[in-house]
Amino acid sequence: MTRTALLIIDCQNDFFPGGKCELEGQFEAAGNIQMLLTNARVQDQTIVHIQHHFKEKDAPFTVEGTIGAEIHDMAKPLPNEPIVTKYTSNIFLNNNLKQILDDENVEELVICGSMSKDCIAAAAHATTELGYPITIIYDACATREPGSCDTSSQQEFVQAAIMASLSFICSNIVSTNEYLQRHSLA
Numbered sequence: 001m002t003r004t005a006l007l008i009i010d011c012q013n014d015f016f017p018g019g020k021c022e023l024e025g026q027f028e029a030a031g032n033i034q035m036l037l038t039n040a041r042v043q044d045q046t047i048v049h050i051q052h053h054f055k056e057k058d059a060p061f062t063v064e065g066t067i068g069a070e071i072h073d074m075a076k077p078l079p080n081e082p083i084v085t086k087y088t089s090n091i092f093l094n095n096n097l098k099q100i101l102d103d104e105n106v107e108e109l110v111i112c113g114s115m116s117k118d119c120i121a122a123a124a125h126a127t128t129e130l131g132y133p134i135t136i137i138y139d140a141c142a143t144r145e146p147g148s149c150d151t152s153s154q155q156e157f158v159q160a161a162i163m164a165s166l167s168f169i170c171s172n173i174v175s176t177n178e179y180l181q182r183h184s185l186a
Contacts, residue, residue, distance in 0.1 A: 004183075005046035005106040008033055009091065009113030009123055011075040012051055014061040014068035015142065021061040023114055023142040030074035032140035032176040033112055037075065039184050046104040049077045050084045050091050052119060089122035092130070101132075108133045110179070112140035135172040137179055 011033055014020045023029075040047050049071055053064040062069040077083055084097045092098050101109075109132045111123055120141050127134050 002107045003046070003105050004108045004110060005048060005101060005104065006036055006040040006110045007048050007050060007091070007112070007123065008037070008075050009050045009111065009119050010052045010062070010115065011049075011072050011113050012062050012068065013070050013072050014066075015114045016072055019061065020068050026114065026142040027074075029112070029114070029140050029142040030072060032137065033075050035176055035180060036110070036112060036137060036140055039180055040110075041078070043183075046101070046106055047077070047081045048084055048097065048100060049075065049081060050086060050097070050113070052089075053085050053087060055087065089119045090126050091119070091123045092126050098130070106132075108135075110135045110137065112137040114141065115143045118143075133172075135174060135179065137176055138173050139175045 015023045015026050052062050053069050055064050084095050109127050
């Protein structure tokens with residue numbers, strides 16, 4: 001059986017209502033992340049929480065050491081689930097993520113989180129370049145319009161465009177329900 005890892009990318013307080021860069025649909029995406037987490041935990045899959053930190057105190061969001069940079073309660077890691085910190089959009093750069101995946105003999109990745117237009121897209125590219133087959137759970141991802149931290153009615157169009165472009169490198173872009181129907185123990 002193929003060993004799969006669930007990567008939850010940047011599900012951090014600053015992207016929720018009241019945060020410095022609220023993403024439209026973040027609560028809905030986090031609700032789907034909770035379902036994916038439950039399924040992965042029941043199946044004893046590898047789960048890795050990835051958080052983006054900016055070291056610069058004047059950064060627009062997720063400044064290291066602030067509450068906004070912390071993983072949101074809706075996706076809180078269990079003590080045995082590793083947390084990987086990244087300082088760029090590339091989830092593998094200058095951290096131990098690849099080592100964690102190698103140590104766990106992971107062969108396939110499931111990706112969800114924030115922001116679709118930045119870190120999810122970068123993660124998709126980086127993982128395929130390393131040879132991992134990936135599944136992106138599109139409704140467990142949230143995004144925003146380029147160049148703004150304001151919520152917008154255009155978010156769903158931005159999300160659709162991003163997922164359409166990612167379909168060229170990842171043919172497996174599915175909803176939470178589609179994924180769980182195929183991969184749950186029930």
